[in-house]
Amino acid sequence: MLIASVAFAKKPNVIVFYTDDHGWADLGIHGMADDVKTPHLDQLARDGVLCKHGYSTAPQCCPSRAGVMTGKYQQRFGFGHNGEGPLPLAETTLADRMRAAGYRTGMVGKWHLEPNWTCSDWIKDSLGVGNATAKTKIPFRQILPYYPGNRGFDEFFKGEMYRYWANYDLDGNDLEKDGEWKNMKGYRLDIQTDASLAFIDRNKDEPFFLYCAYFAPHVPMEATENYLSRFPGEMPERRRYALAMISAMDDGVGRIRERLKELKLEKDTLIFVIADNGAPLKIDMEDIPISFPGGAWDGSLNTPWVGEKGMVMEGGVRVPYIAAWPGTFPAGQVCEDPVITLDVAPTCLAAAGAPIPAELDGVNLIPRFSNAQRPLPGRDLFWRFWGQTTVRRGDWKYIWLGDGREMLFDLSSEKHEHENLIAKHPEKAAQLKEALVKWNNELKPRGIPPALFNDQEVKWYKHYLNLAQ
CATH class of the missing domain: 3.30.1120.10 (Arylsulfatase, C-terminal domain)
Known part of the structure; x- marks a missing residue:
């Protein structure tokens, strides 16, 4: 059964920003941390809706991304934690649905829904390997079907650090249609912002859907002096780097919003900013050297909530969550209704004038965000x-x-x-x-x-x- 959507006069563009291991405290407008600086995100919240009870579907990267990308509880298709990937090819993605609704679809940054050596069941079924390790080689031809270009995205700039699988470059030129590897120079978060801007410039004359998954403040931690210098004084170095990385993302959102204004698309664009899960505190928030590349505290904070990444306590699943659509969502709202990343898919489809499949687990947030006096139904x-x-x-x-x-x-x-x-x-x-x-x-x-x-x-x-x- 399909649920009909209300048709808007013009299909809005849609941008979903997804941050990584970004704790609830590290959004300035929440008022939890005096040292965090997120002026552009704070302004986005003032221009739209700040969701004080916003949630991801999991306290870990892969399942959380599977939830937002399908609009379904990821456990429905057996993807409860990182090792249970990849995202099954039988699942329809939000990009698939938005493309069917007439959108040009783009993906930038961290995907994390393809096979890797920790996906033990997939490795065993696909490679016949019963005890995979980090040295287990998966042929690229078996990974590629799970990449964004085969999951509903017309254009993609997929990568976390400095190597990207892309079919366009930062100057807006076409690369191989099915993708090619590009080694990049610069700073990873600036690269991801630049790739998002290039996608917008390439598709400014038609409705577009952009999923920008910033790789920050997830480890390994790195930041340029431009961002680090904004946070002088005594503090744990991991905290300084987290603040710098969050500031880089904040600048990126600001640059993208400025480009939308220049293109006169600000009021024609629905924007979400959501984190994938809470910060990994590693219990004692040890300030180990930044040079350590593995799992460690990423400098972010979950204050005032209990717990951290990996826990279903609030510290693991309650995350920064902002929605804005100037001219459609009245500015200055603070939403106290619980919302979840599952709500992104039905909201995007409703904005696109597309039917909302009954199999989706979230709800369309447009009626609530368009009228602050209308609470969400209890659920x-x-x-x-x-x-x-x-x-x-x-x-x-x-x-x-x-x-x-x-x-x-x-x-x-x-x-x-x-x-x-x-x-x-x-x-x-x-x-x-x-x-x-x-x-x-x-x-x-x-x-x-x-x-x-x-x-x-x-x-x-x-x-x-x-x-x-």
Whole structure:
């Protein structure tokens, strides 16, 4: 069953900015961190809607991206964590749908939905390798079908650092239609902004959909003196680099908005800015040398929320979330309704005048953002990651841990996830557990996570909630 969309006089352009391991505190307008500088993002929020209860679908990179790119809970197709990729070829992407709606589609930056050596089931099925390691070679011909050019994107500049698979260059010239490798010089975030600007310039005369996935402030951390110099004084170096990288993204959004103004497209463009998950604090936020390239604190913060990347606590899944469409969304809104990245796909399709497939799990946000007096219908939001699963209904959040423990929190309370209220409200917990079990039974694999709780989860919950094993 398809849900019809309202037709707008003109199809708006759509830009979705997706940041990486970017904590909730590190958006200036949230007022949580005095040292963060995001003037362009703050202005975008003032020009549109600041979503104070914005969520990703997962506390980890790959599944979160699968959720936003399909508009479906990624566990419906078995993509619950990074190792369960790639994004199945049978899944229809938002780019597929926007292209069908008459849009020119473009992707820039981090994709992270193709096969890699951690995708153990795919590696075994496709290569016959039962114990893959980082040295396992996957033929490029078997990876390419999963790249953005084969997932609905007409134009692409895919890459994280300095090597990109692209079919156009930064000067707007065509490259090989199906893509070619380009080694780039400069700074990675400036490159990703430049590639976004080139896509806009190439497609300014027709409706376009751009997915710009900045690779920041994710490790490995790097920044130029231009950005680092904005943050002098005593602070952990990882914090300084995070602030610099976020500032580079902020500048990029500002440059892109300025180009839209020059092209007289500002009021014809719907923009989202959302992070893929919370910051990885690594519990103690150790300021190890920037030269360390592996997993470490990326300098970002999740204040005031409990937890971090990898947890279904608010610190892992509540993220910066902004939507703006000048002239259509009244400026200066602060949305207190919970929203999620699943809502991006139906909202984009509605803006495009395209039908919204009933299989999508999100809702069209245009009615709410066009009329601040119209609240979103009540709904449950769900998460499942490793041995953790949770549901939010209104201000209540119920969590089941794979070792059998249960928690209930009132997110409207000043204590939020610092106080487990399950003993005081057992009936509320039972209601939410029933809904959570039902949802888990719709997923792949079916069922609430079994009594398995890995070592990392044990450490997290012992530290943040004093839950001993």
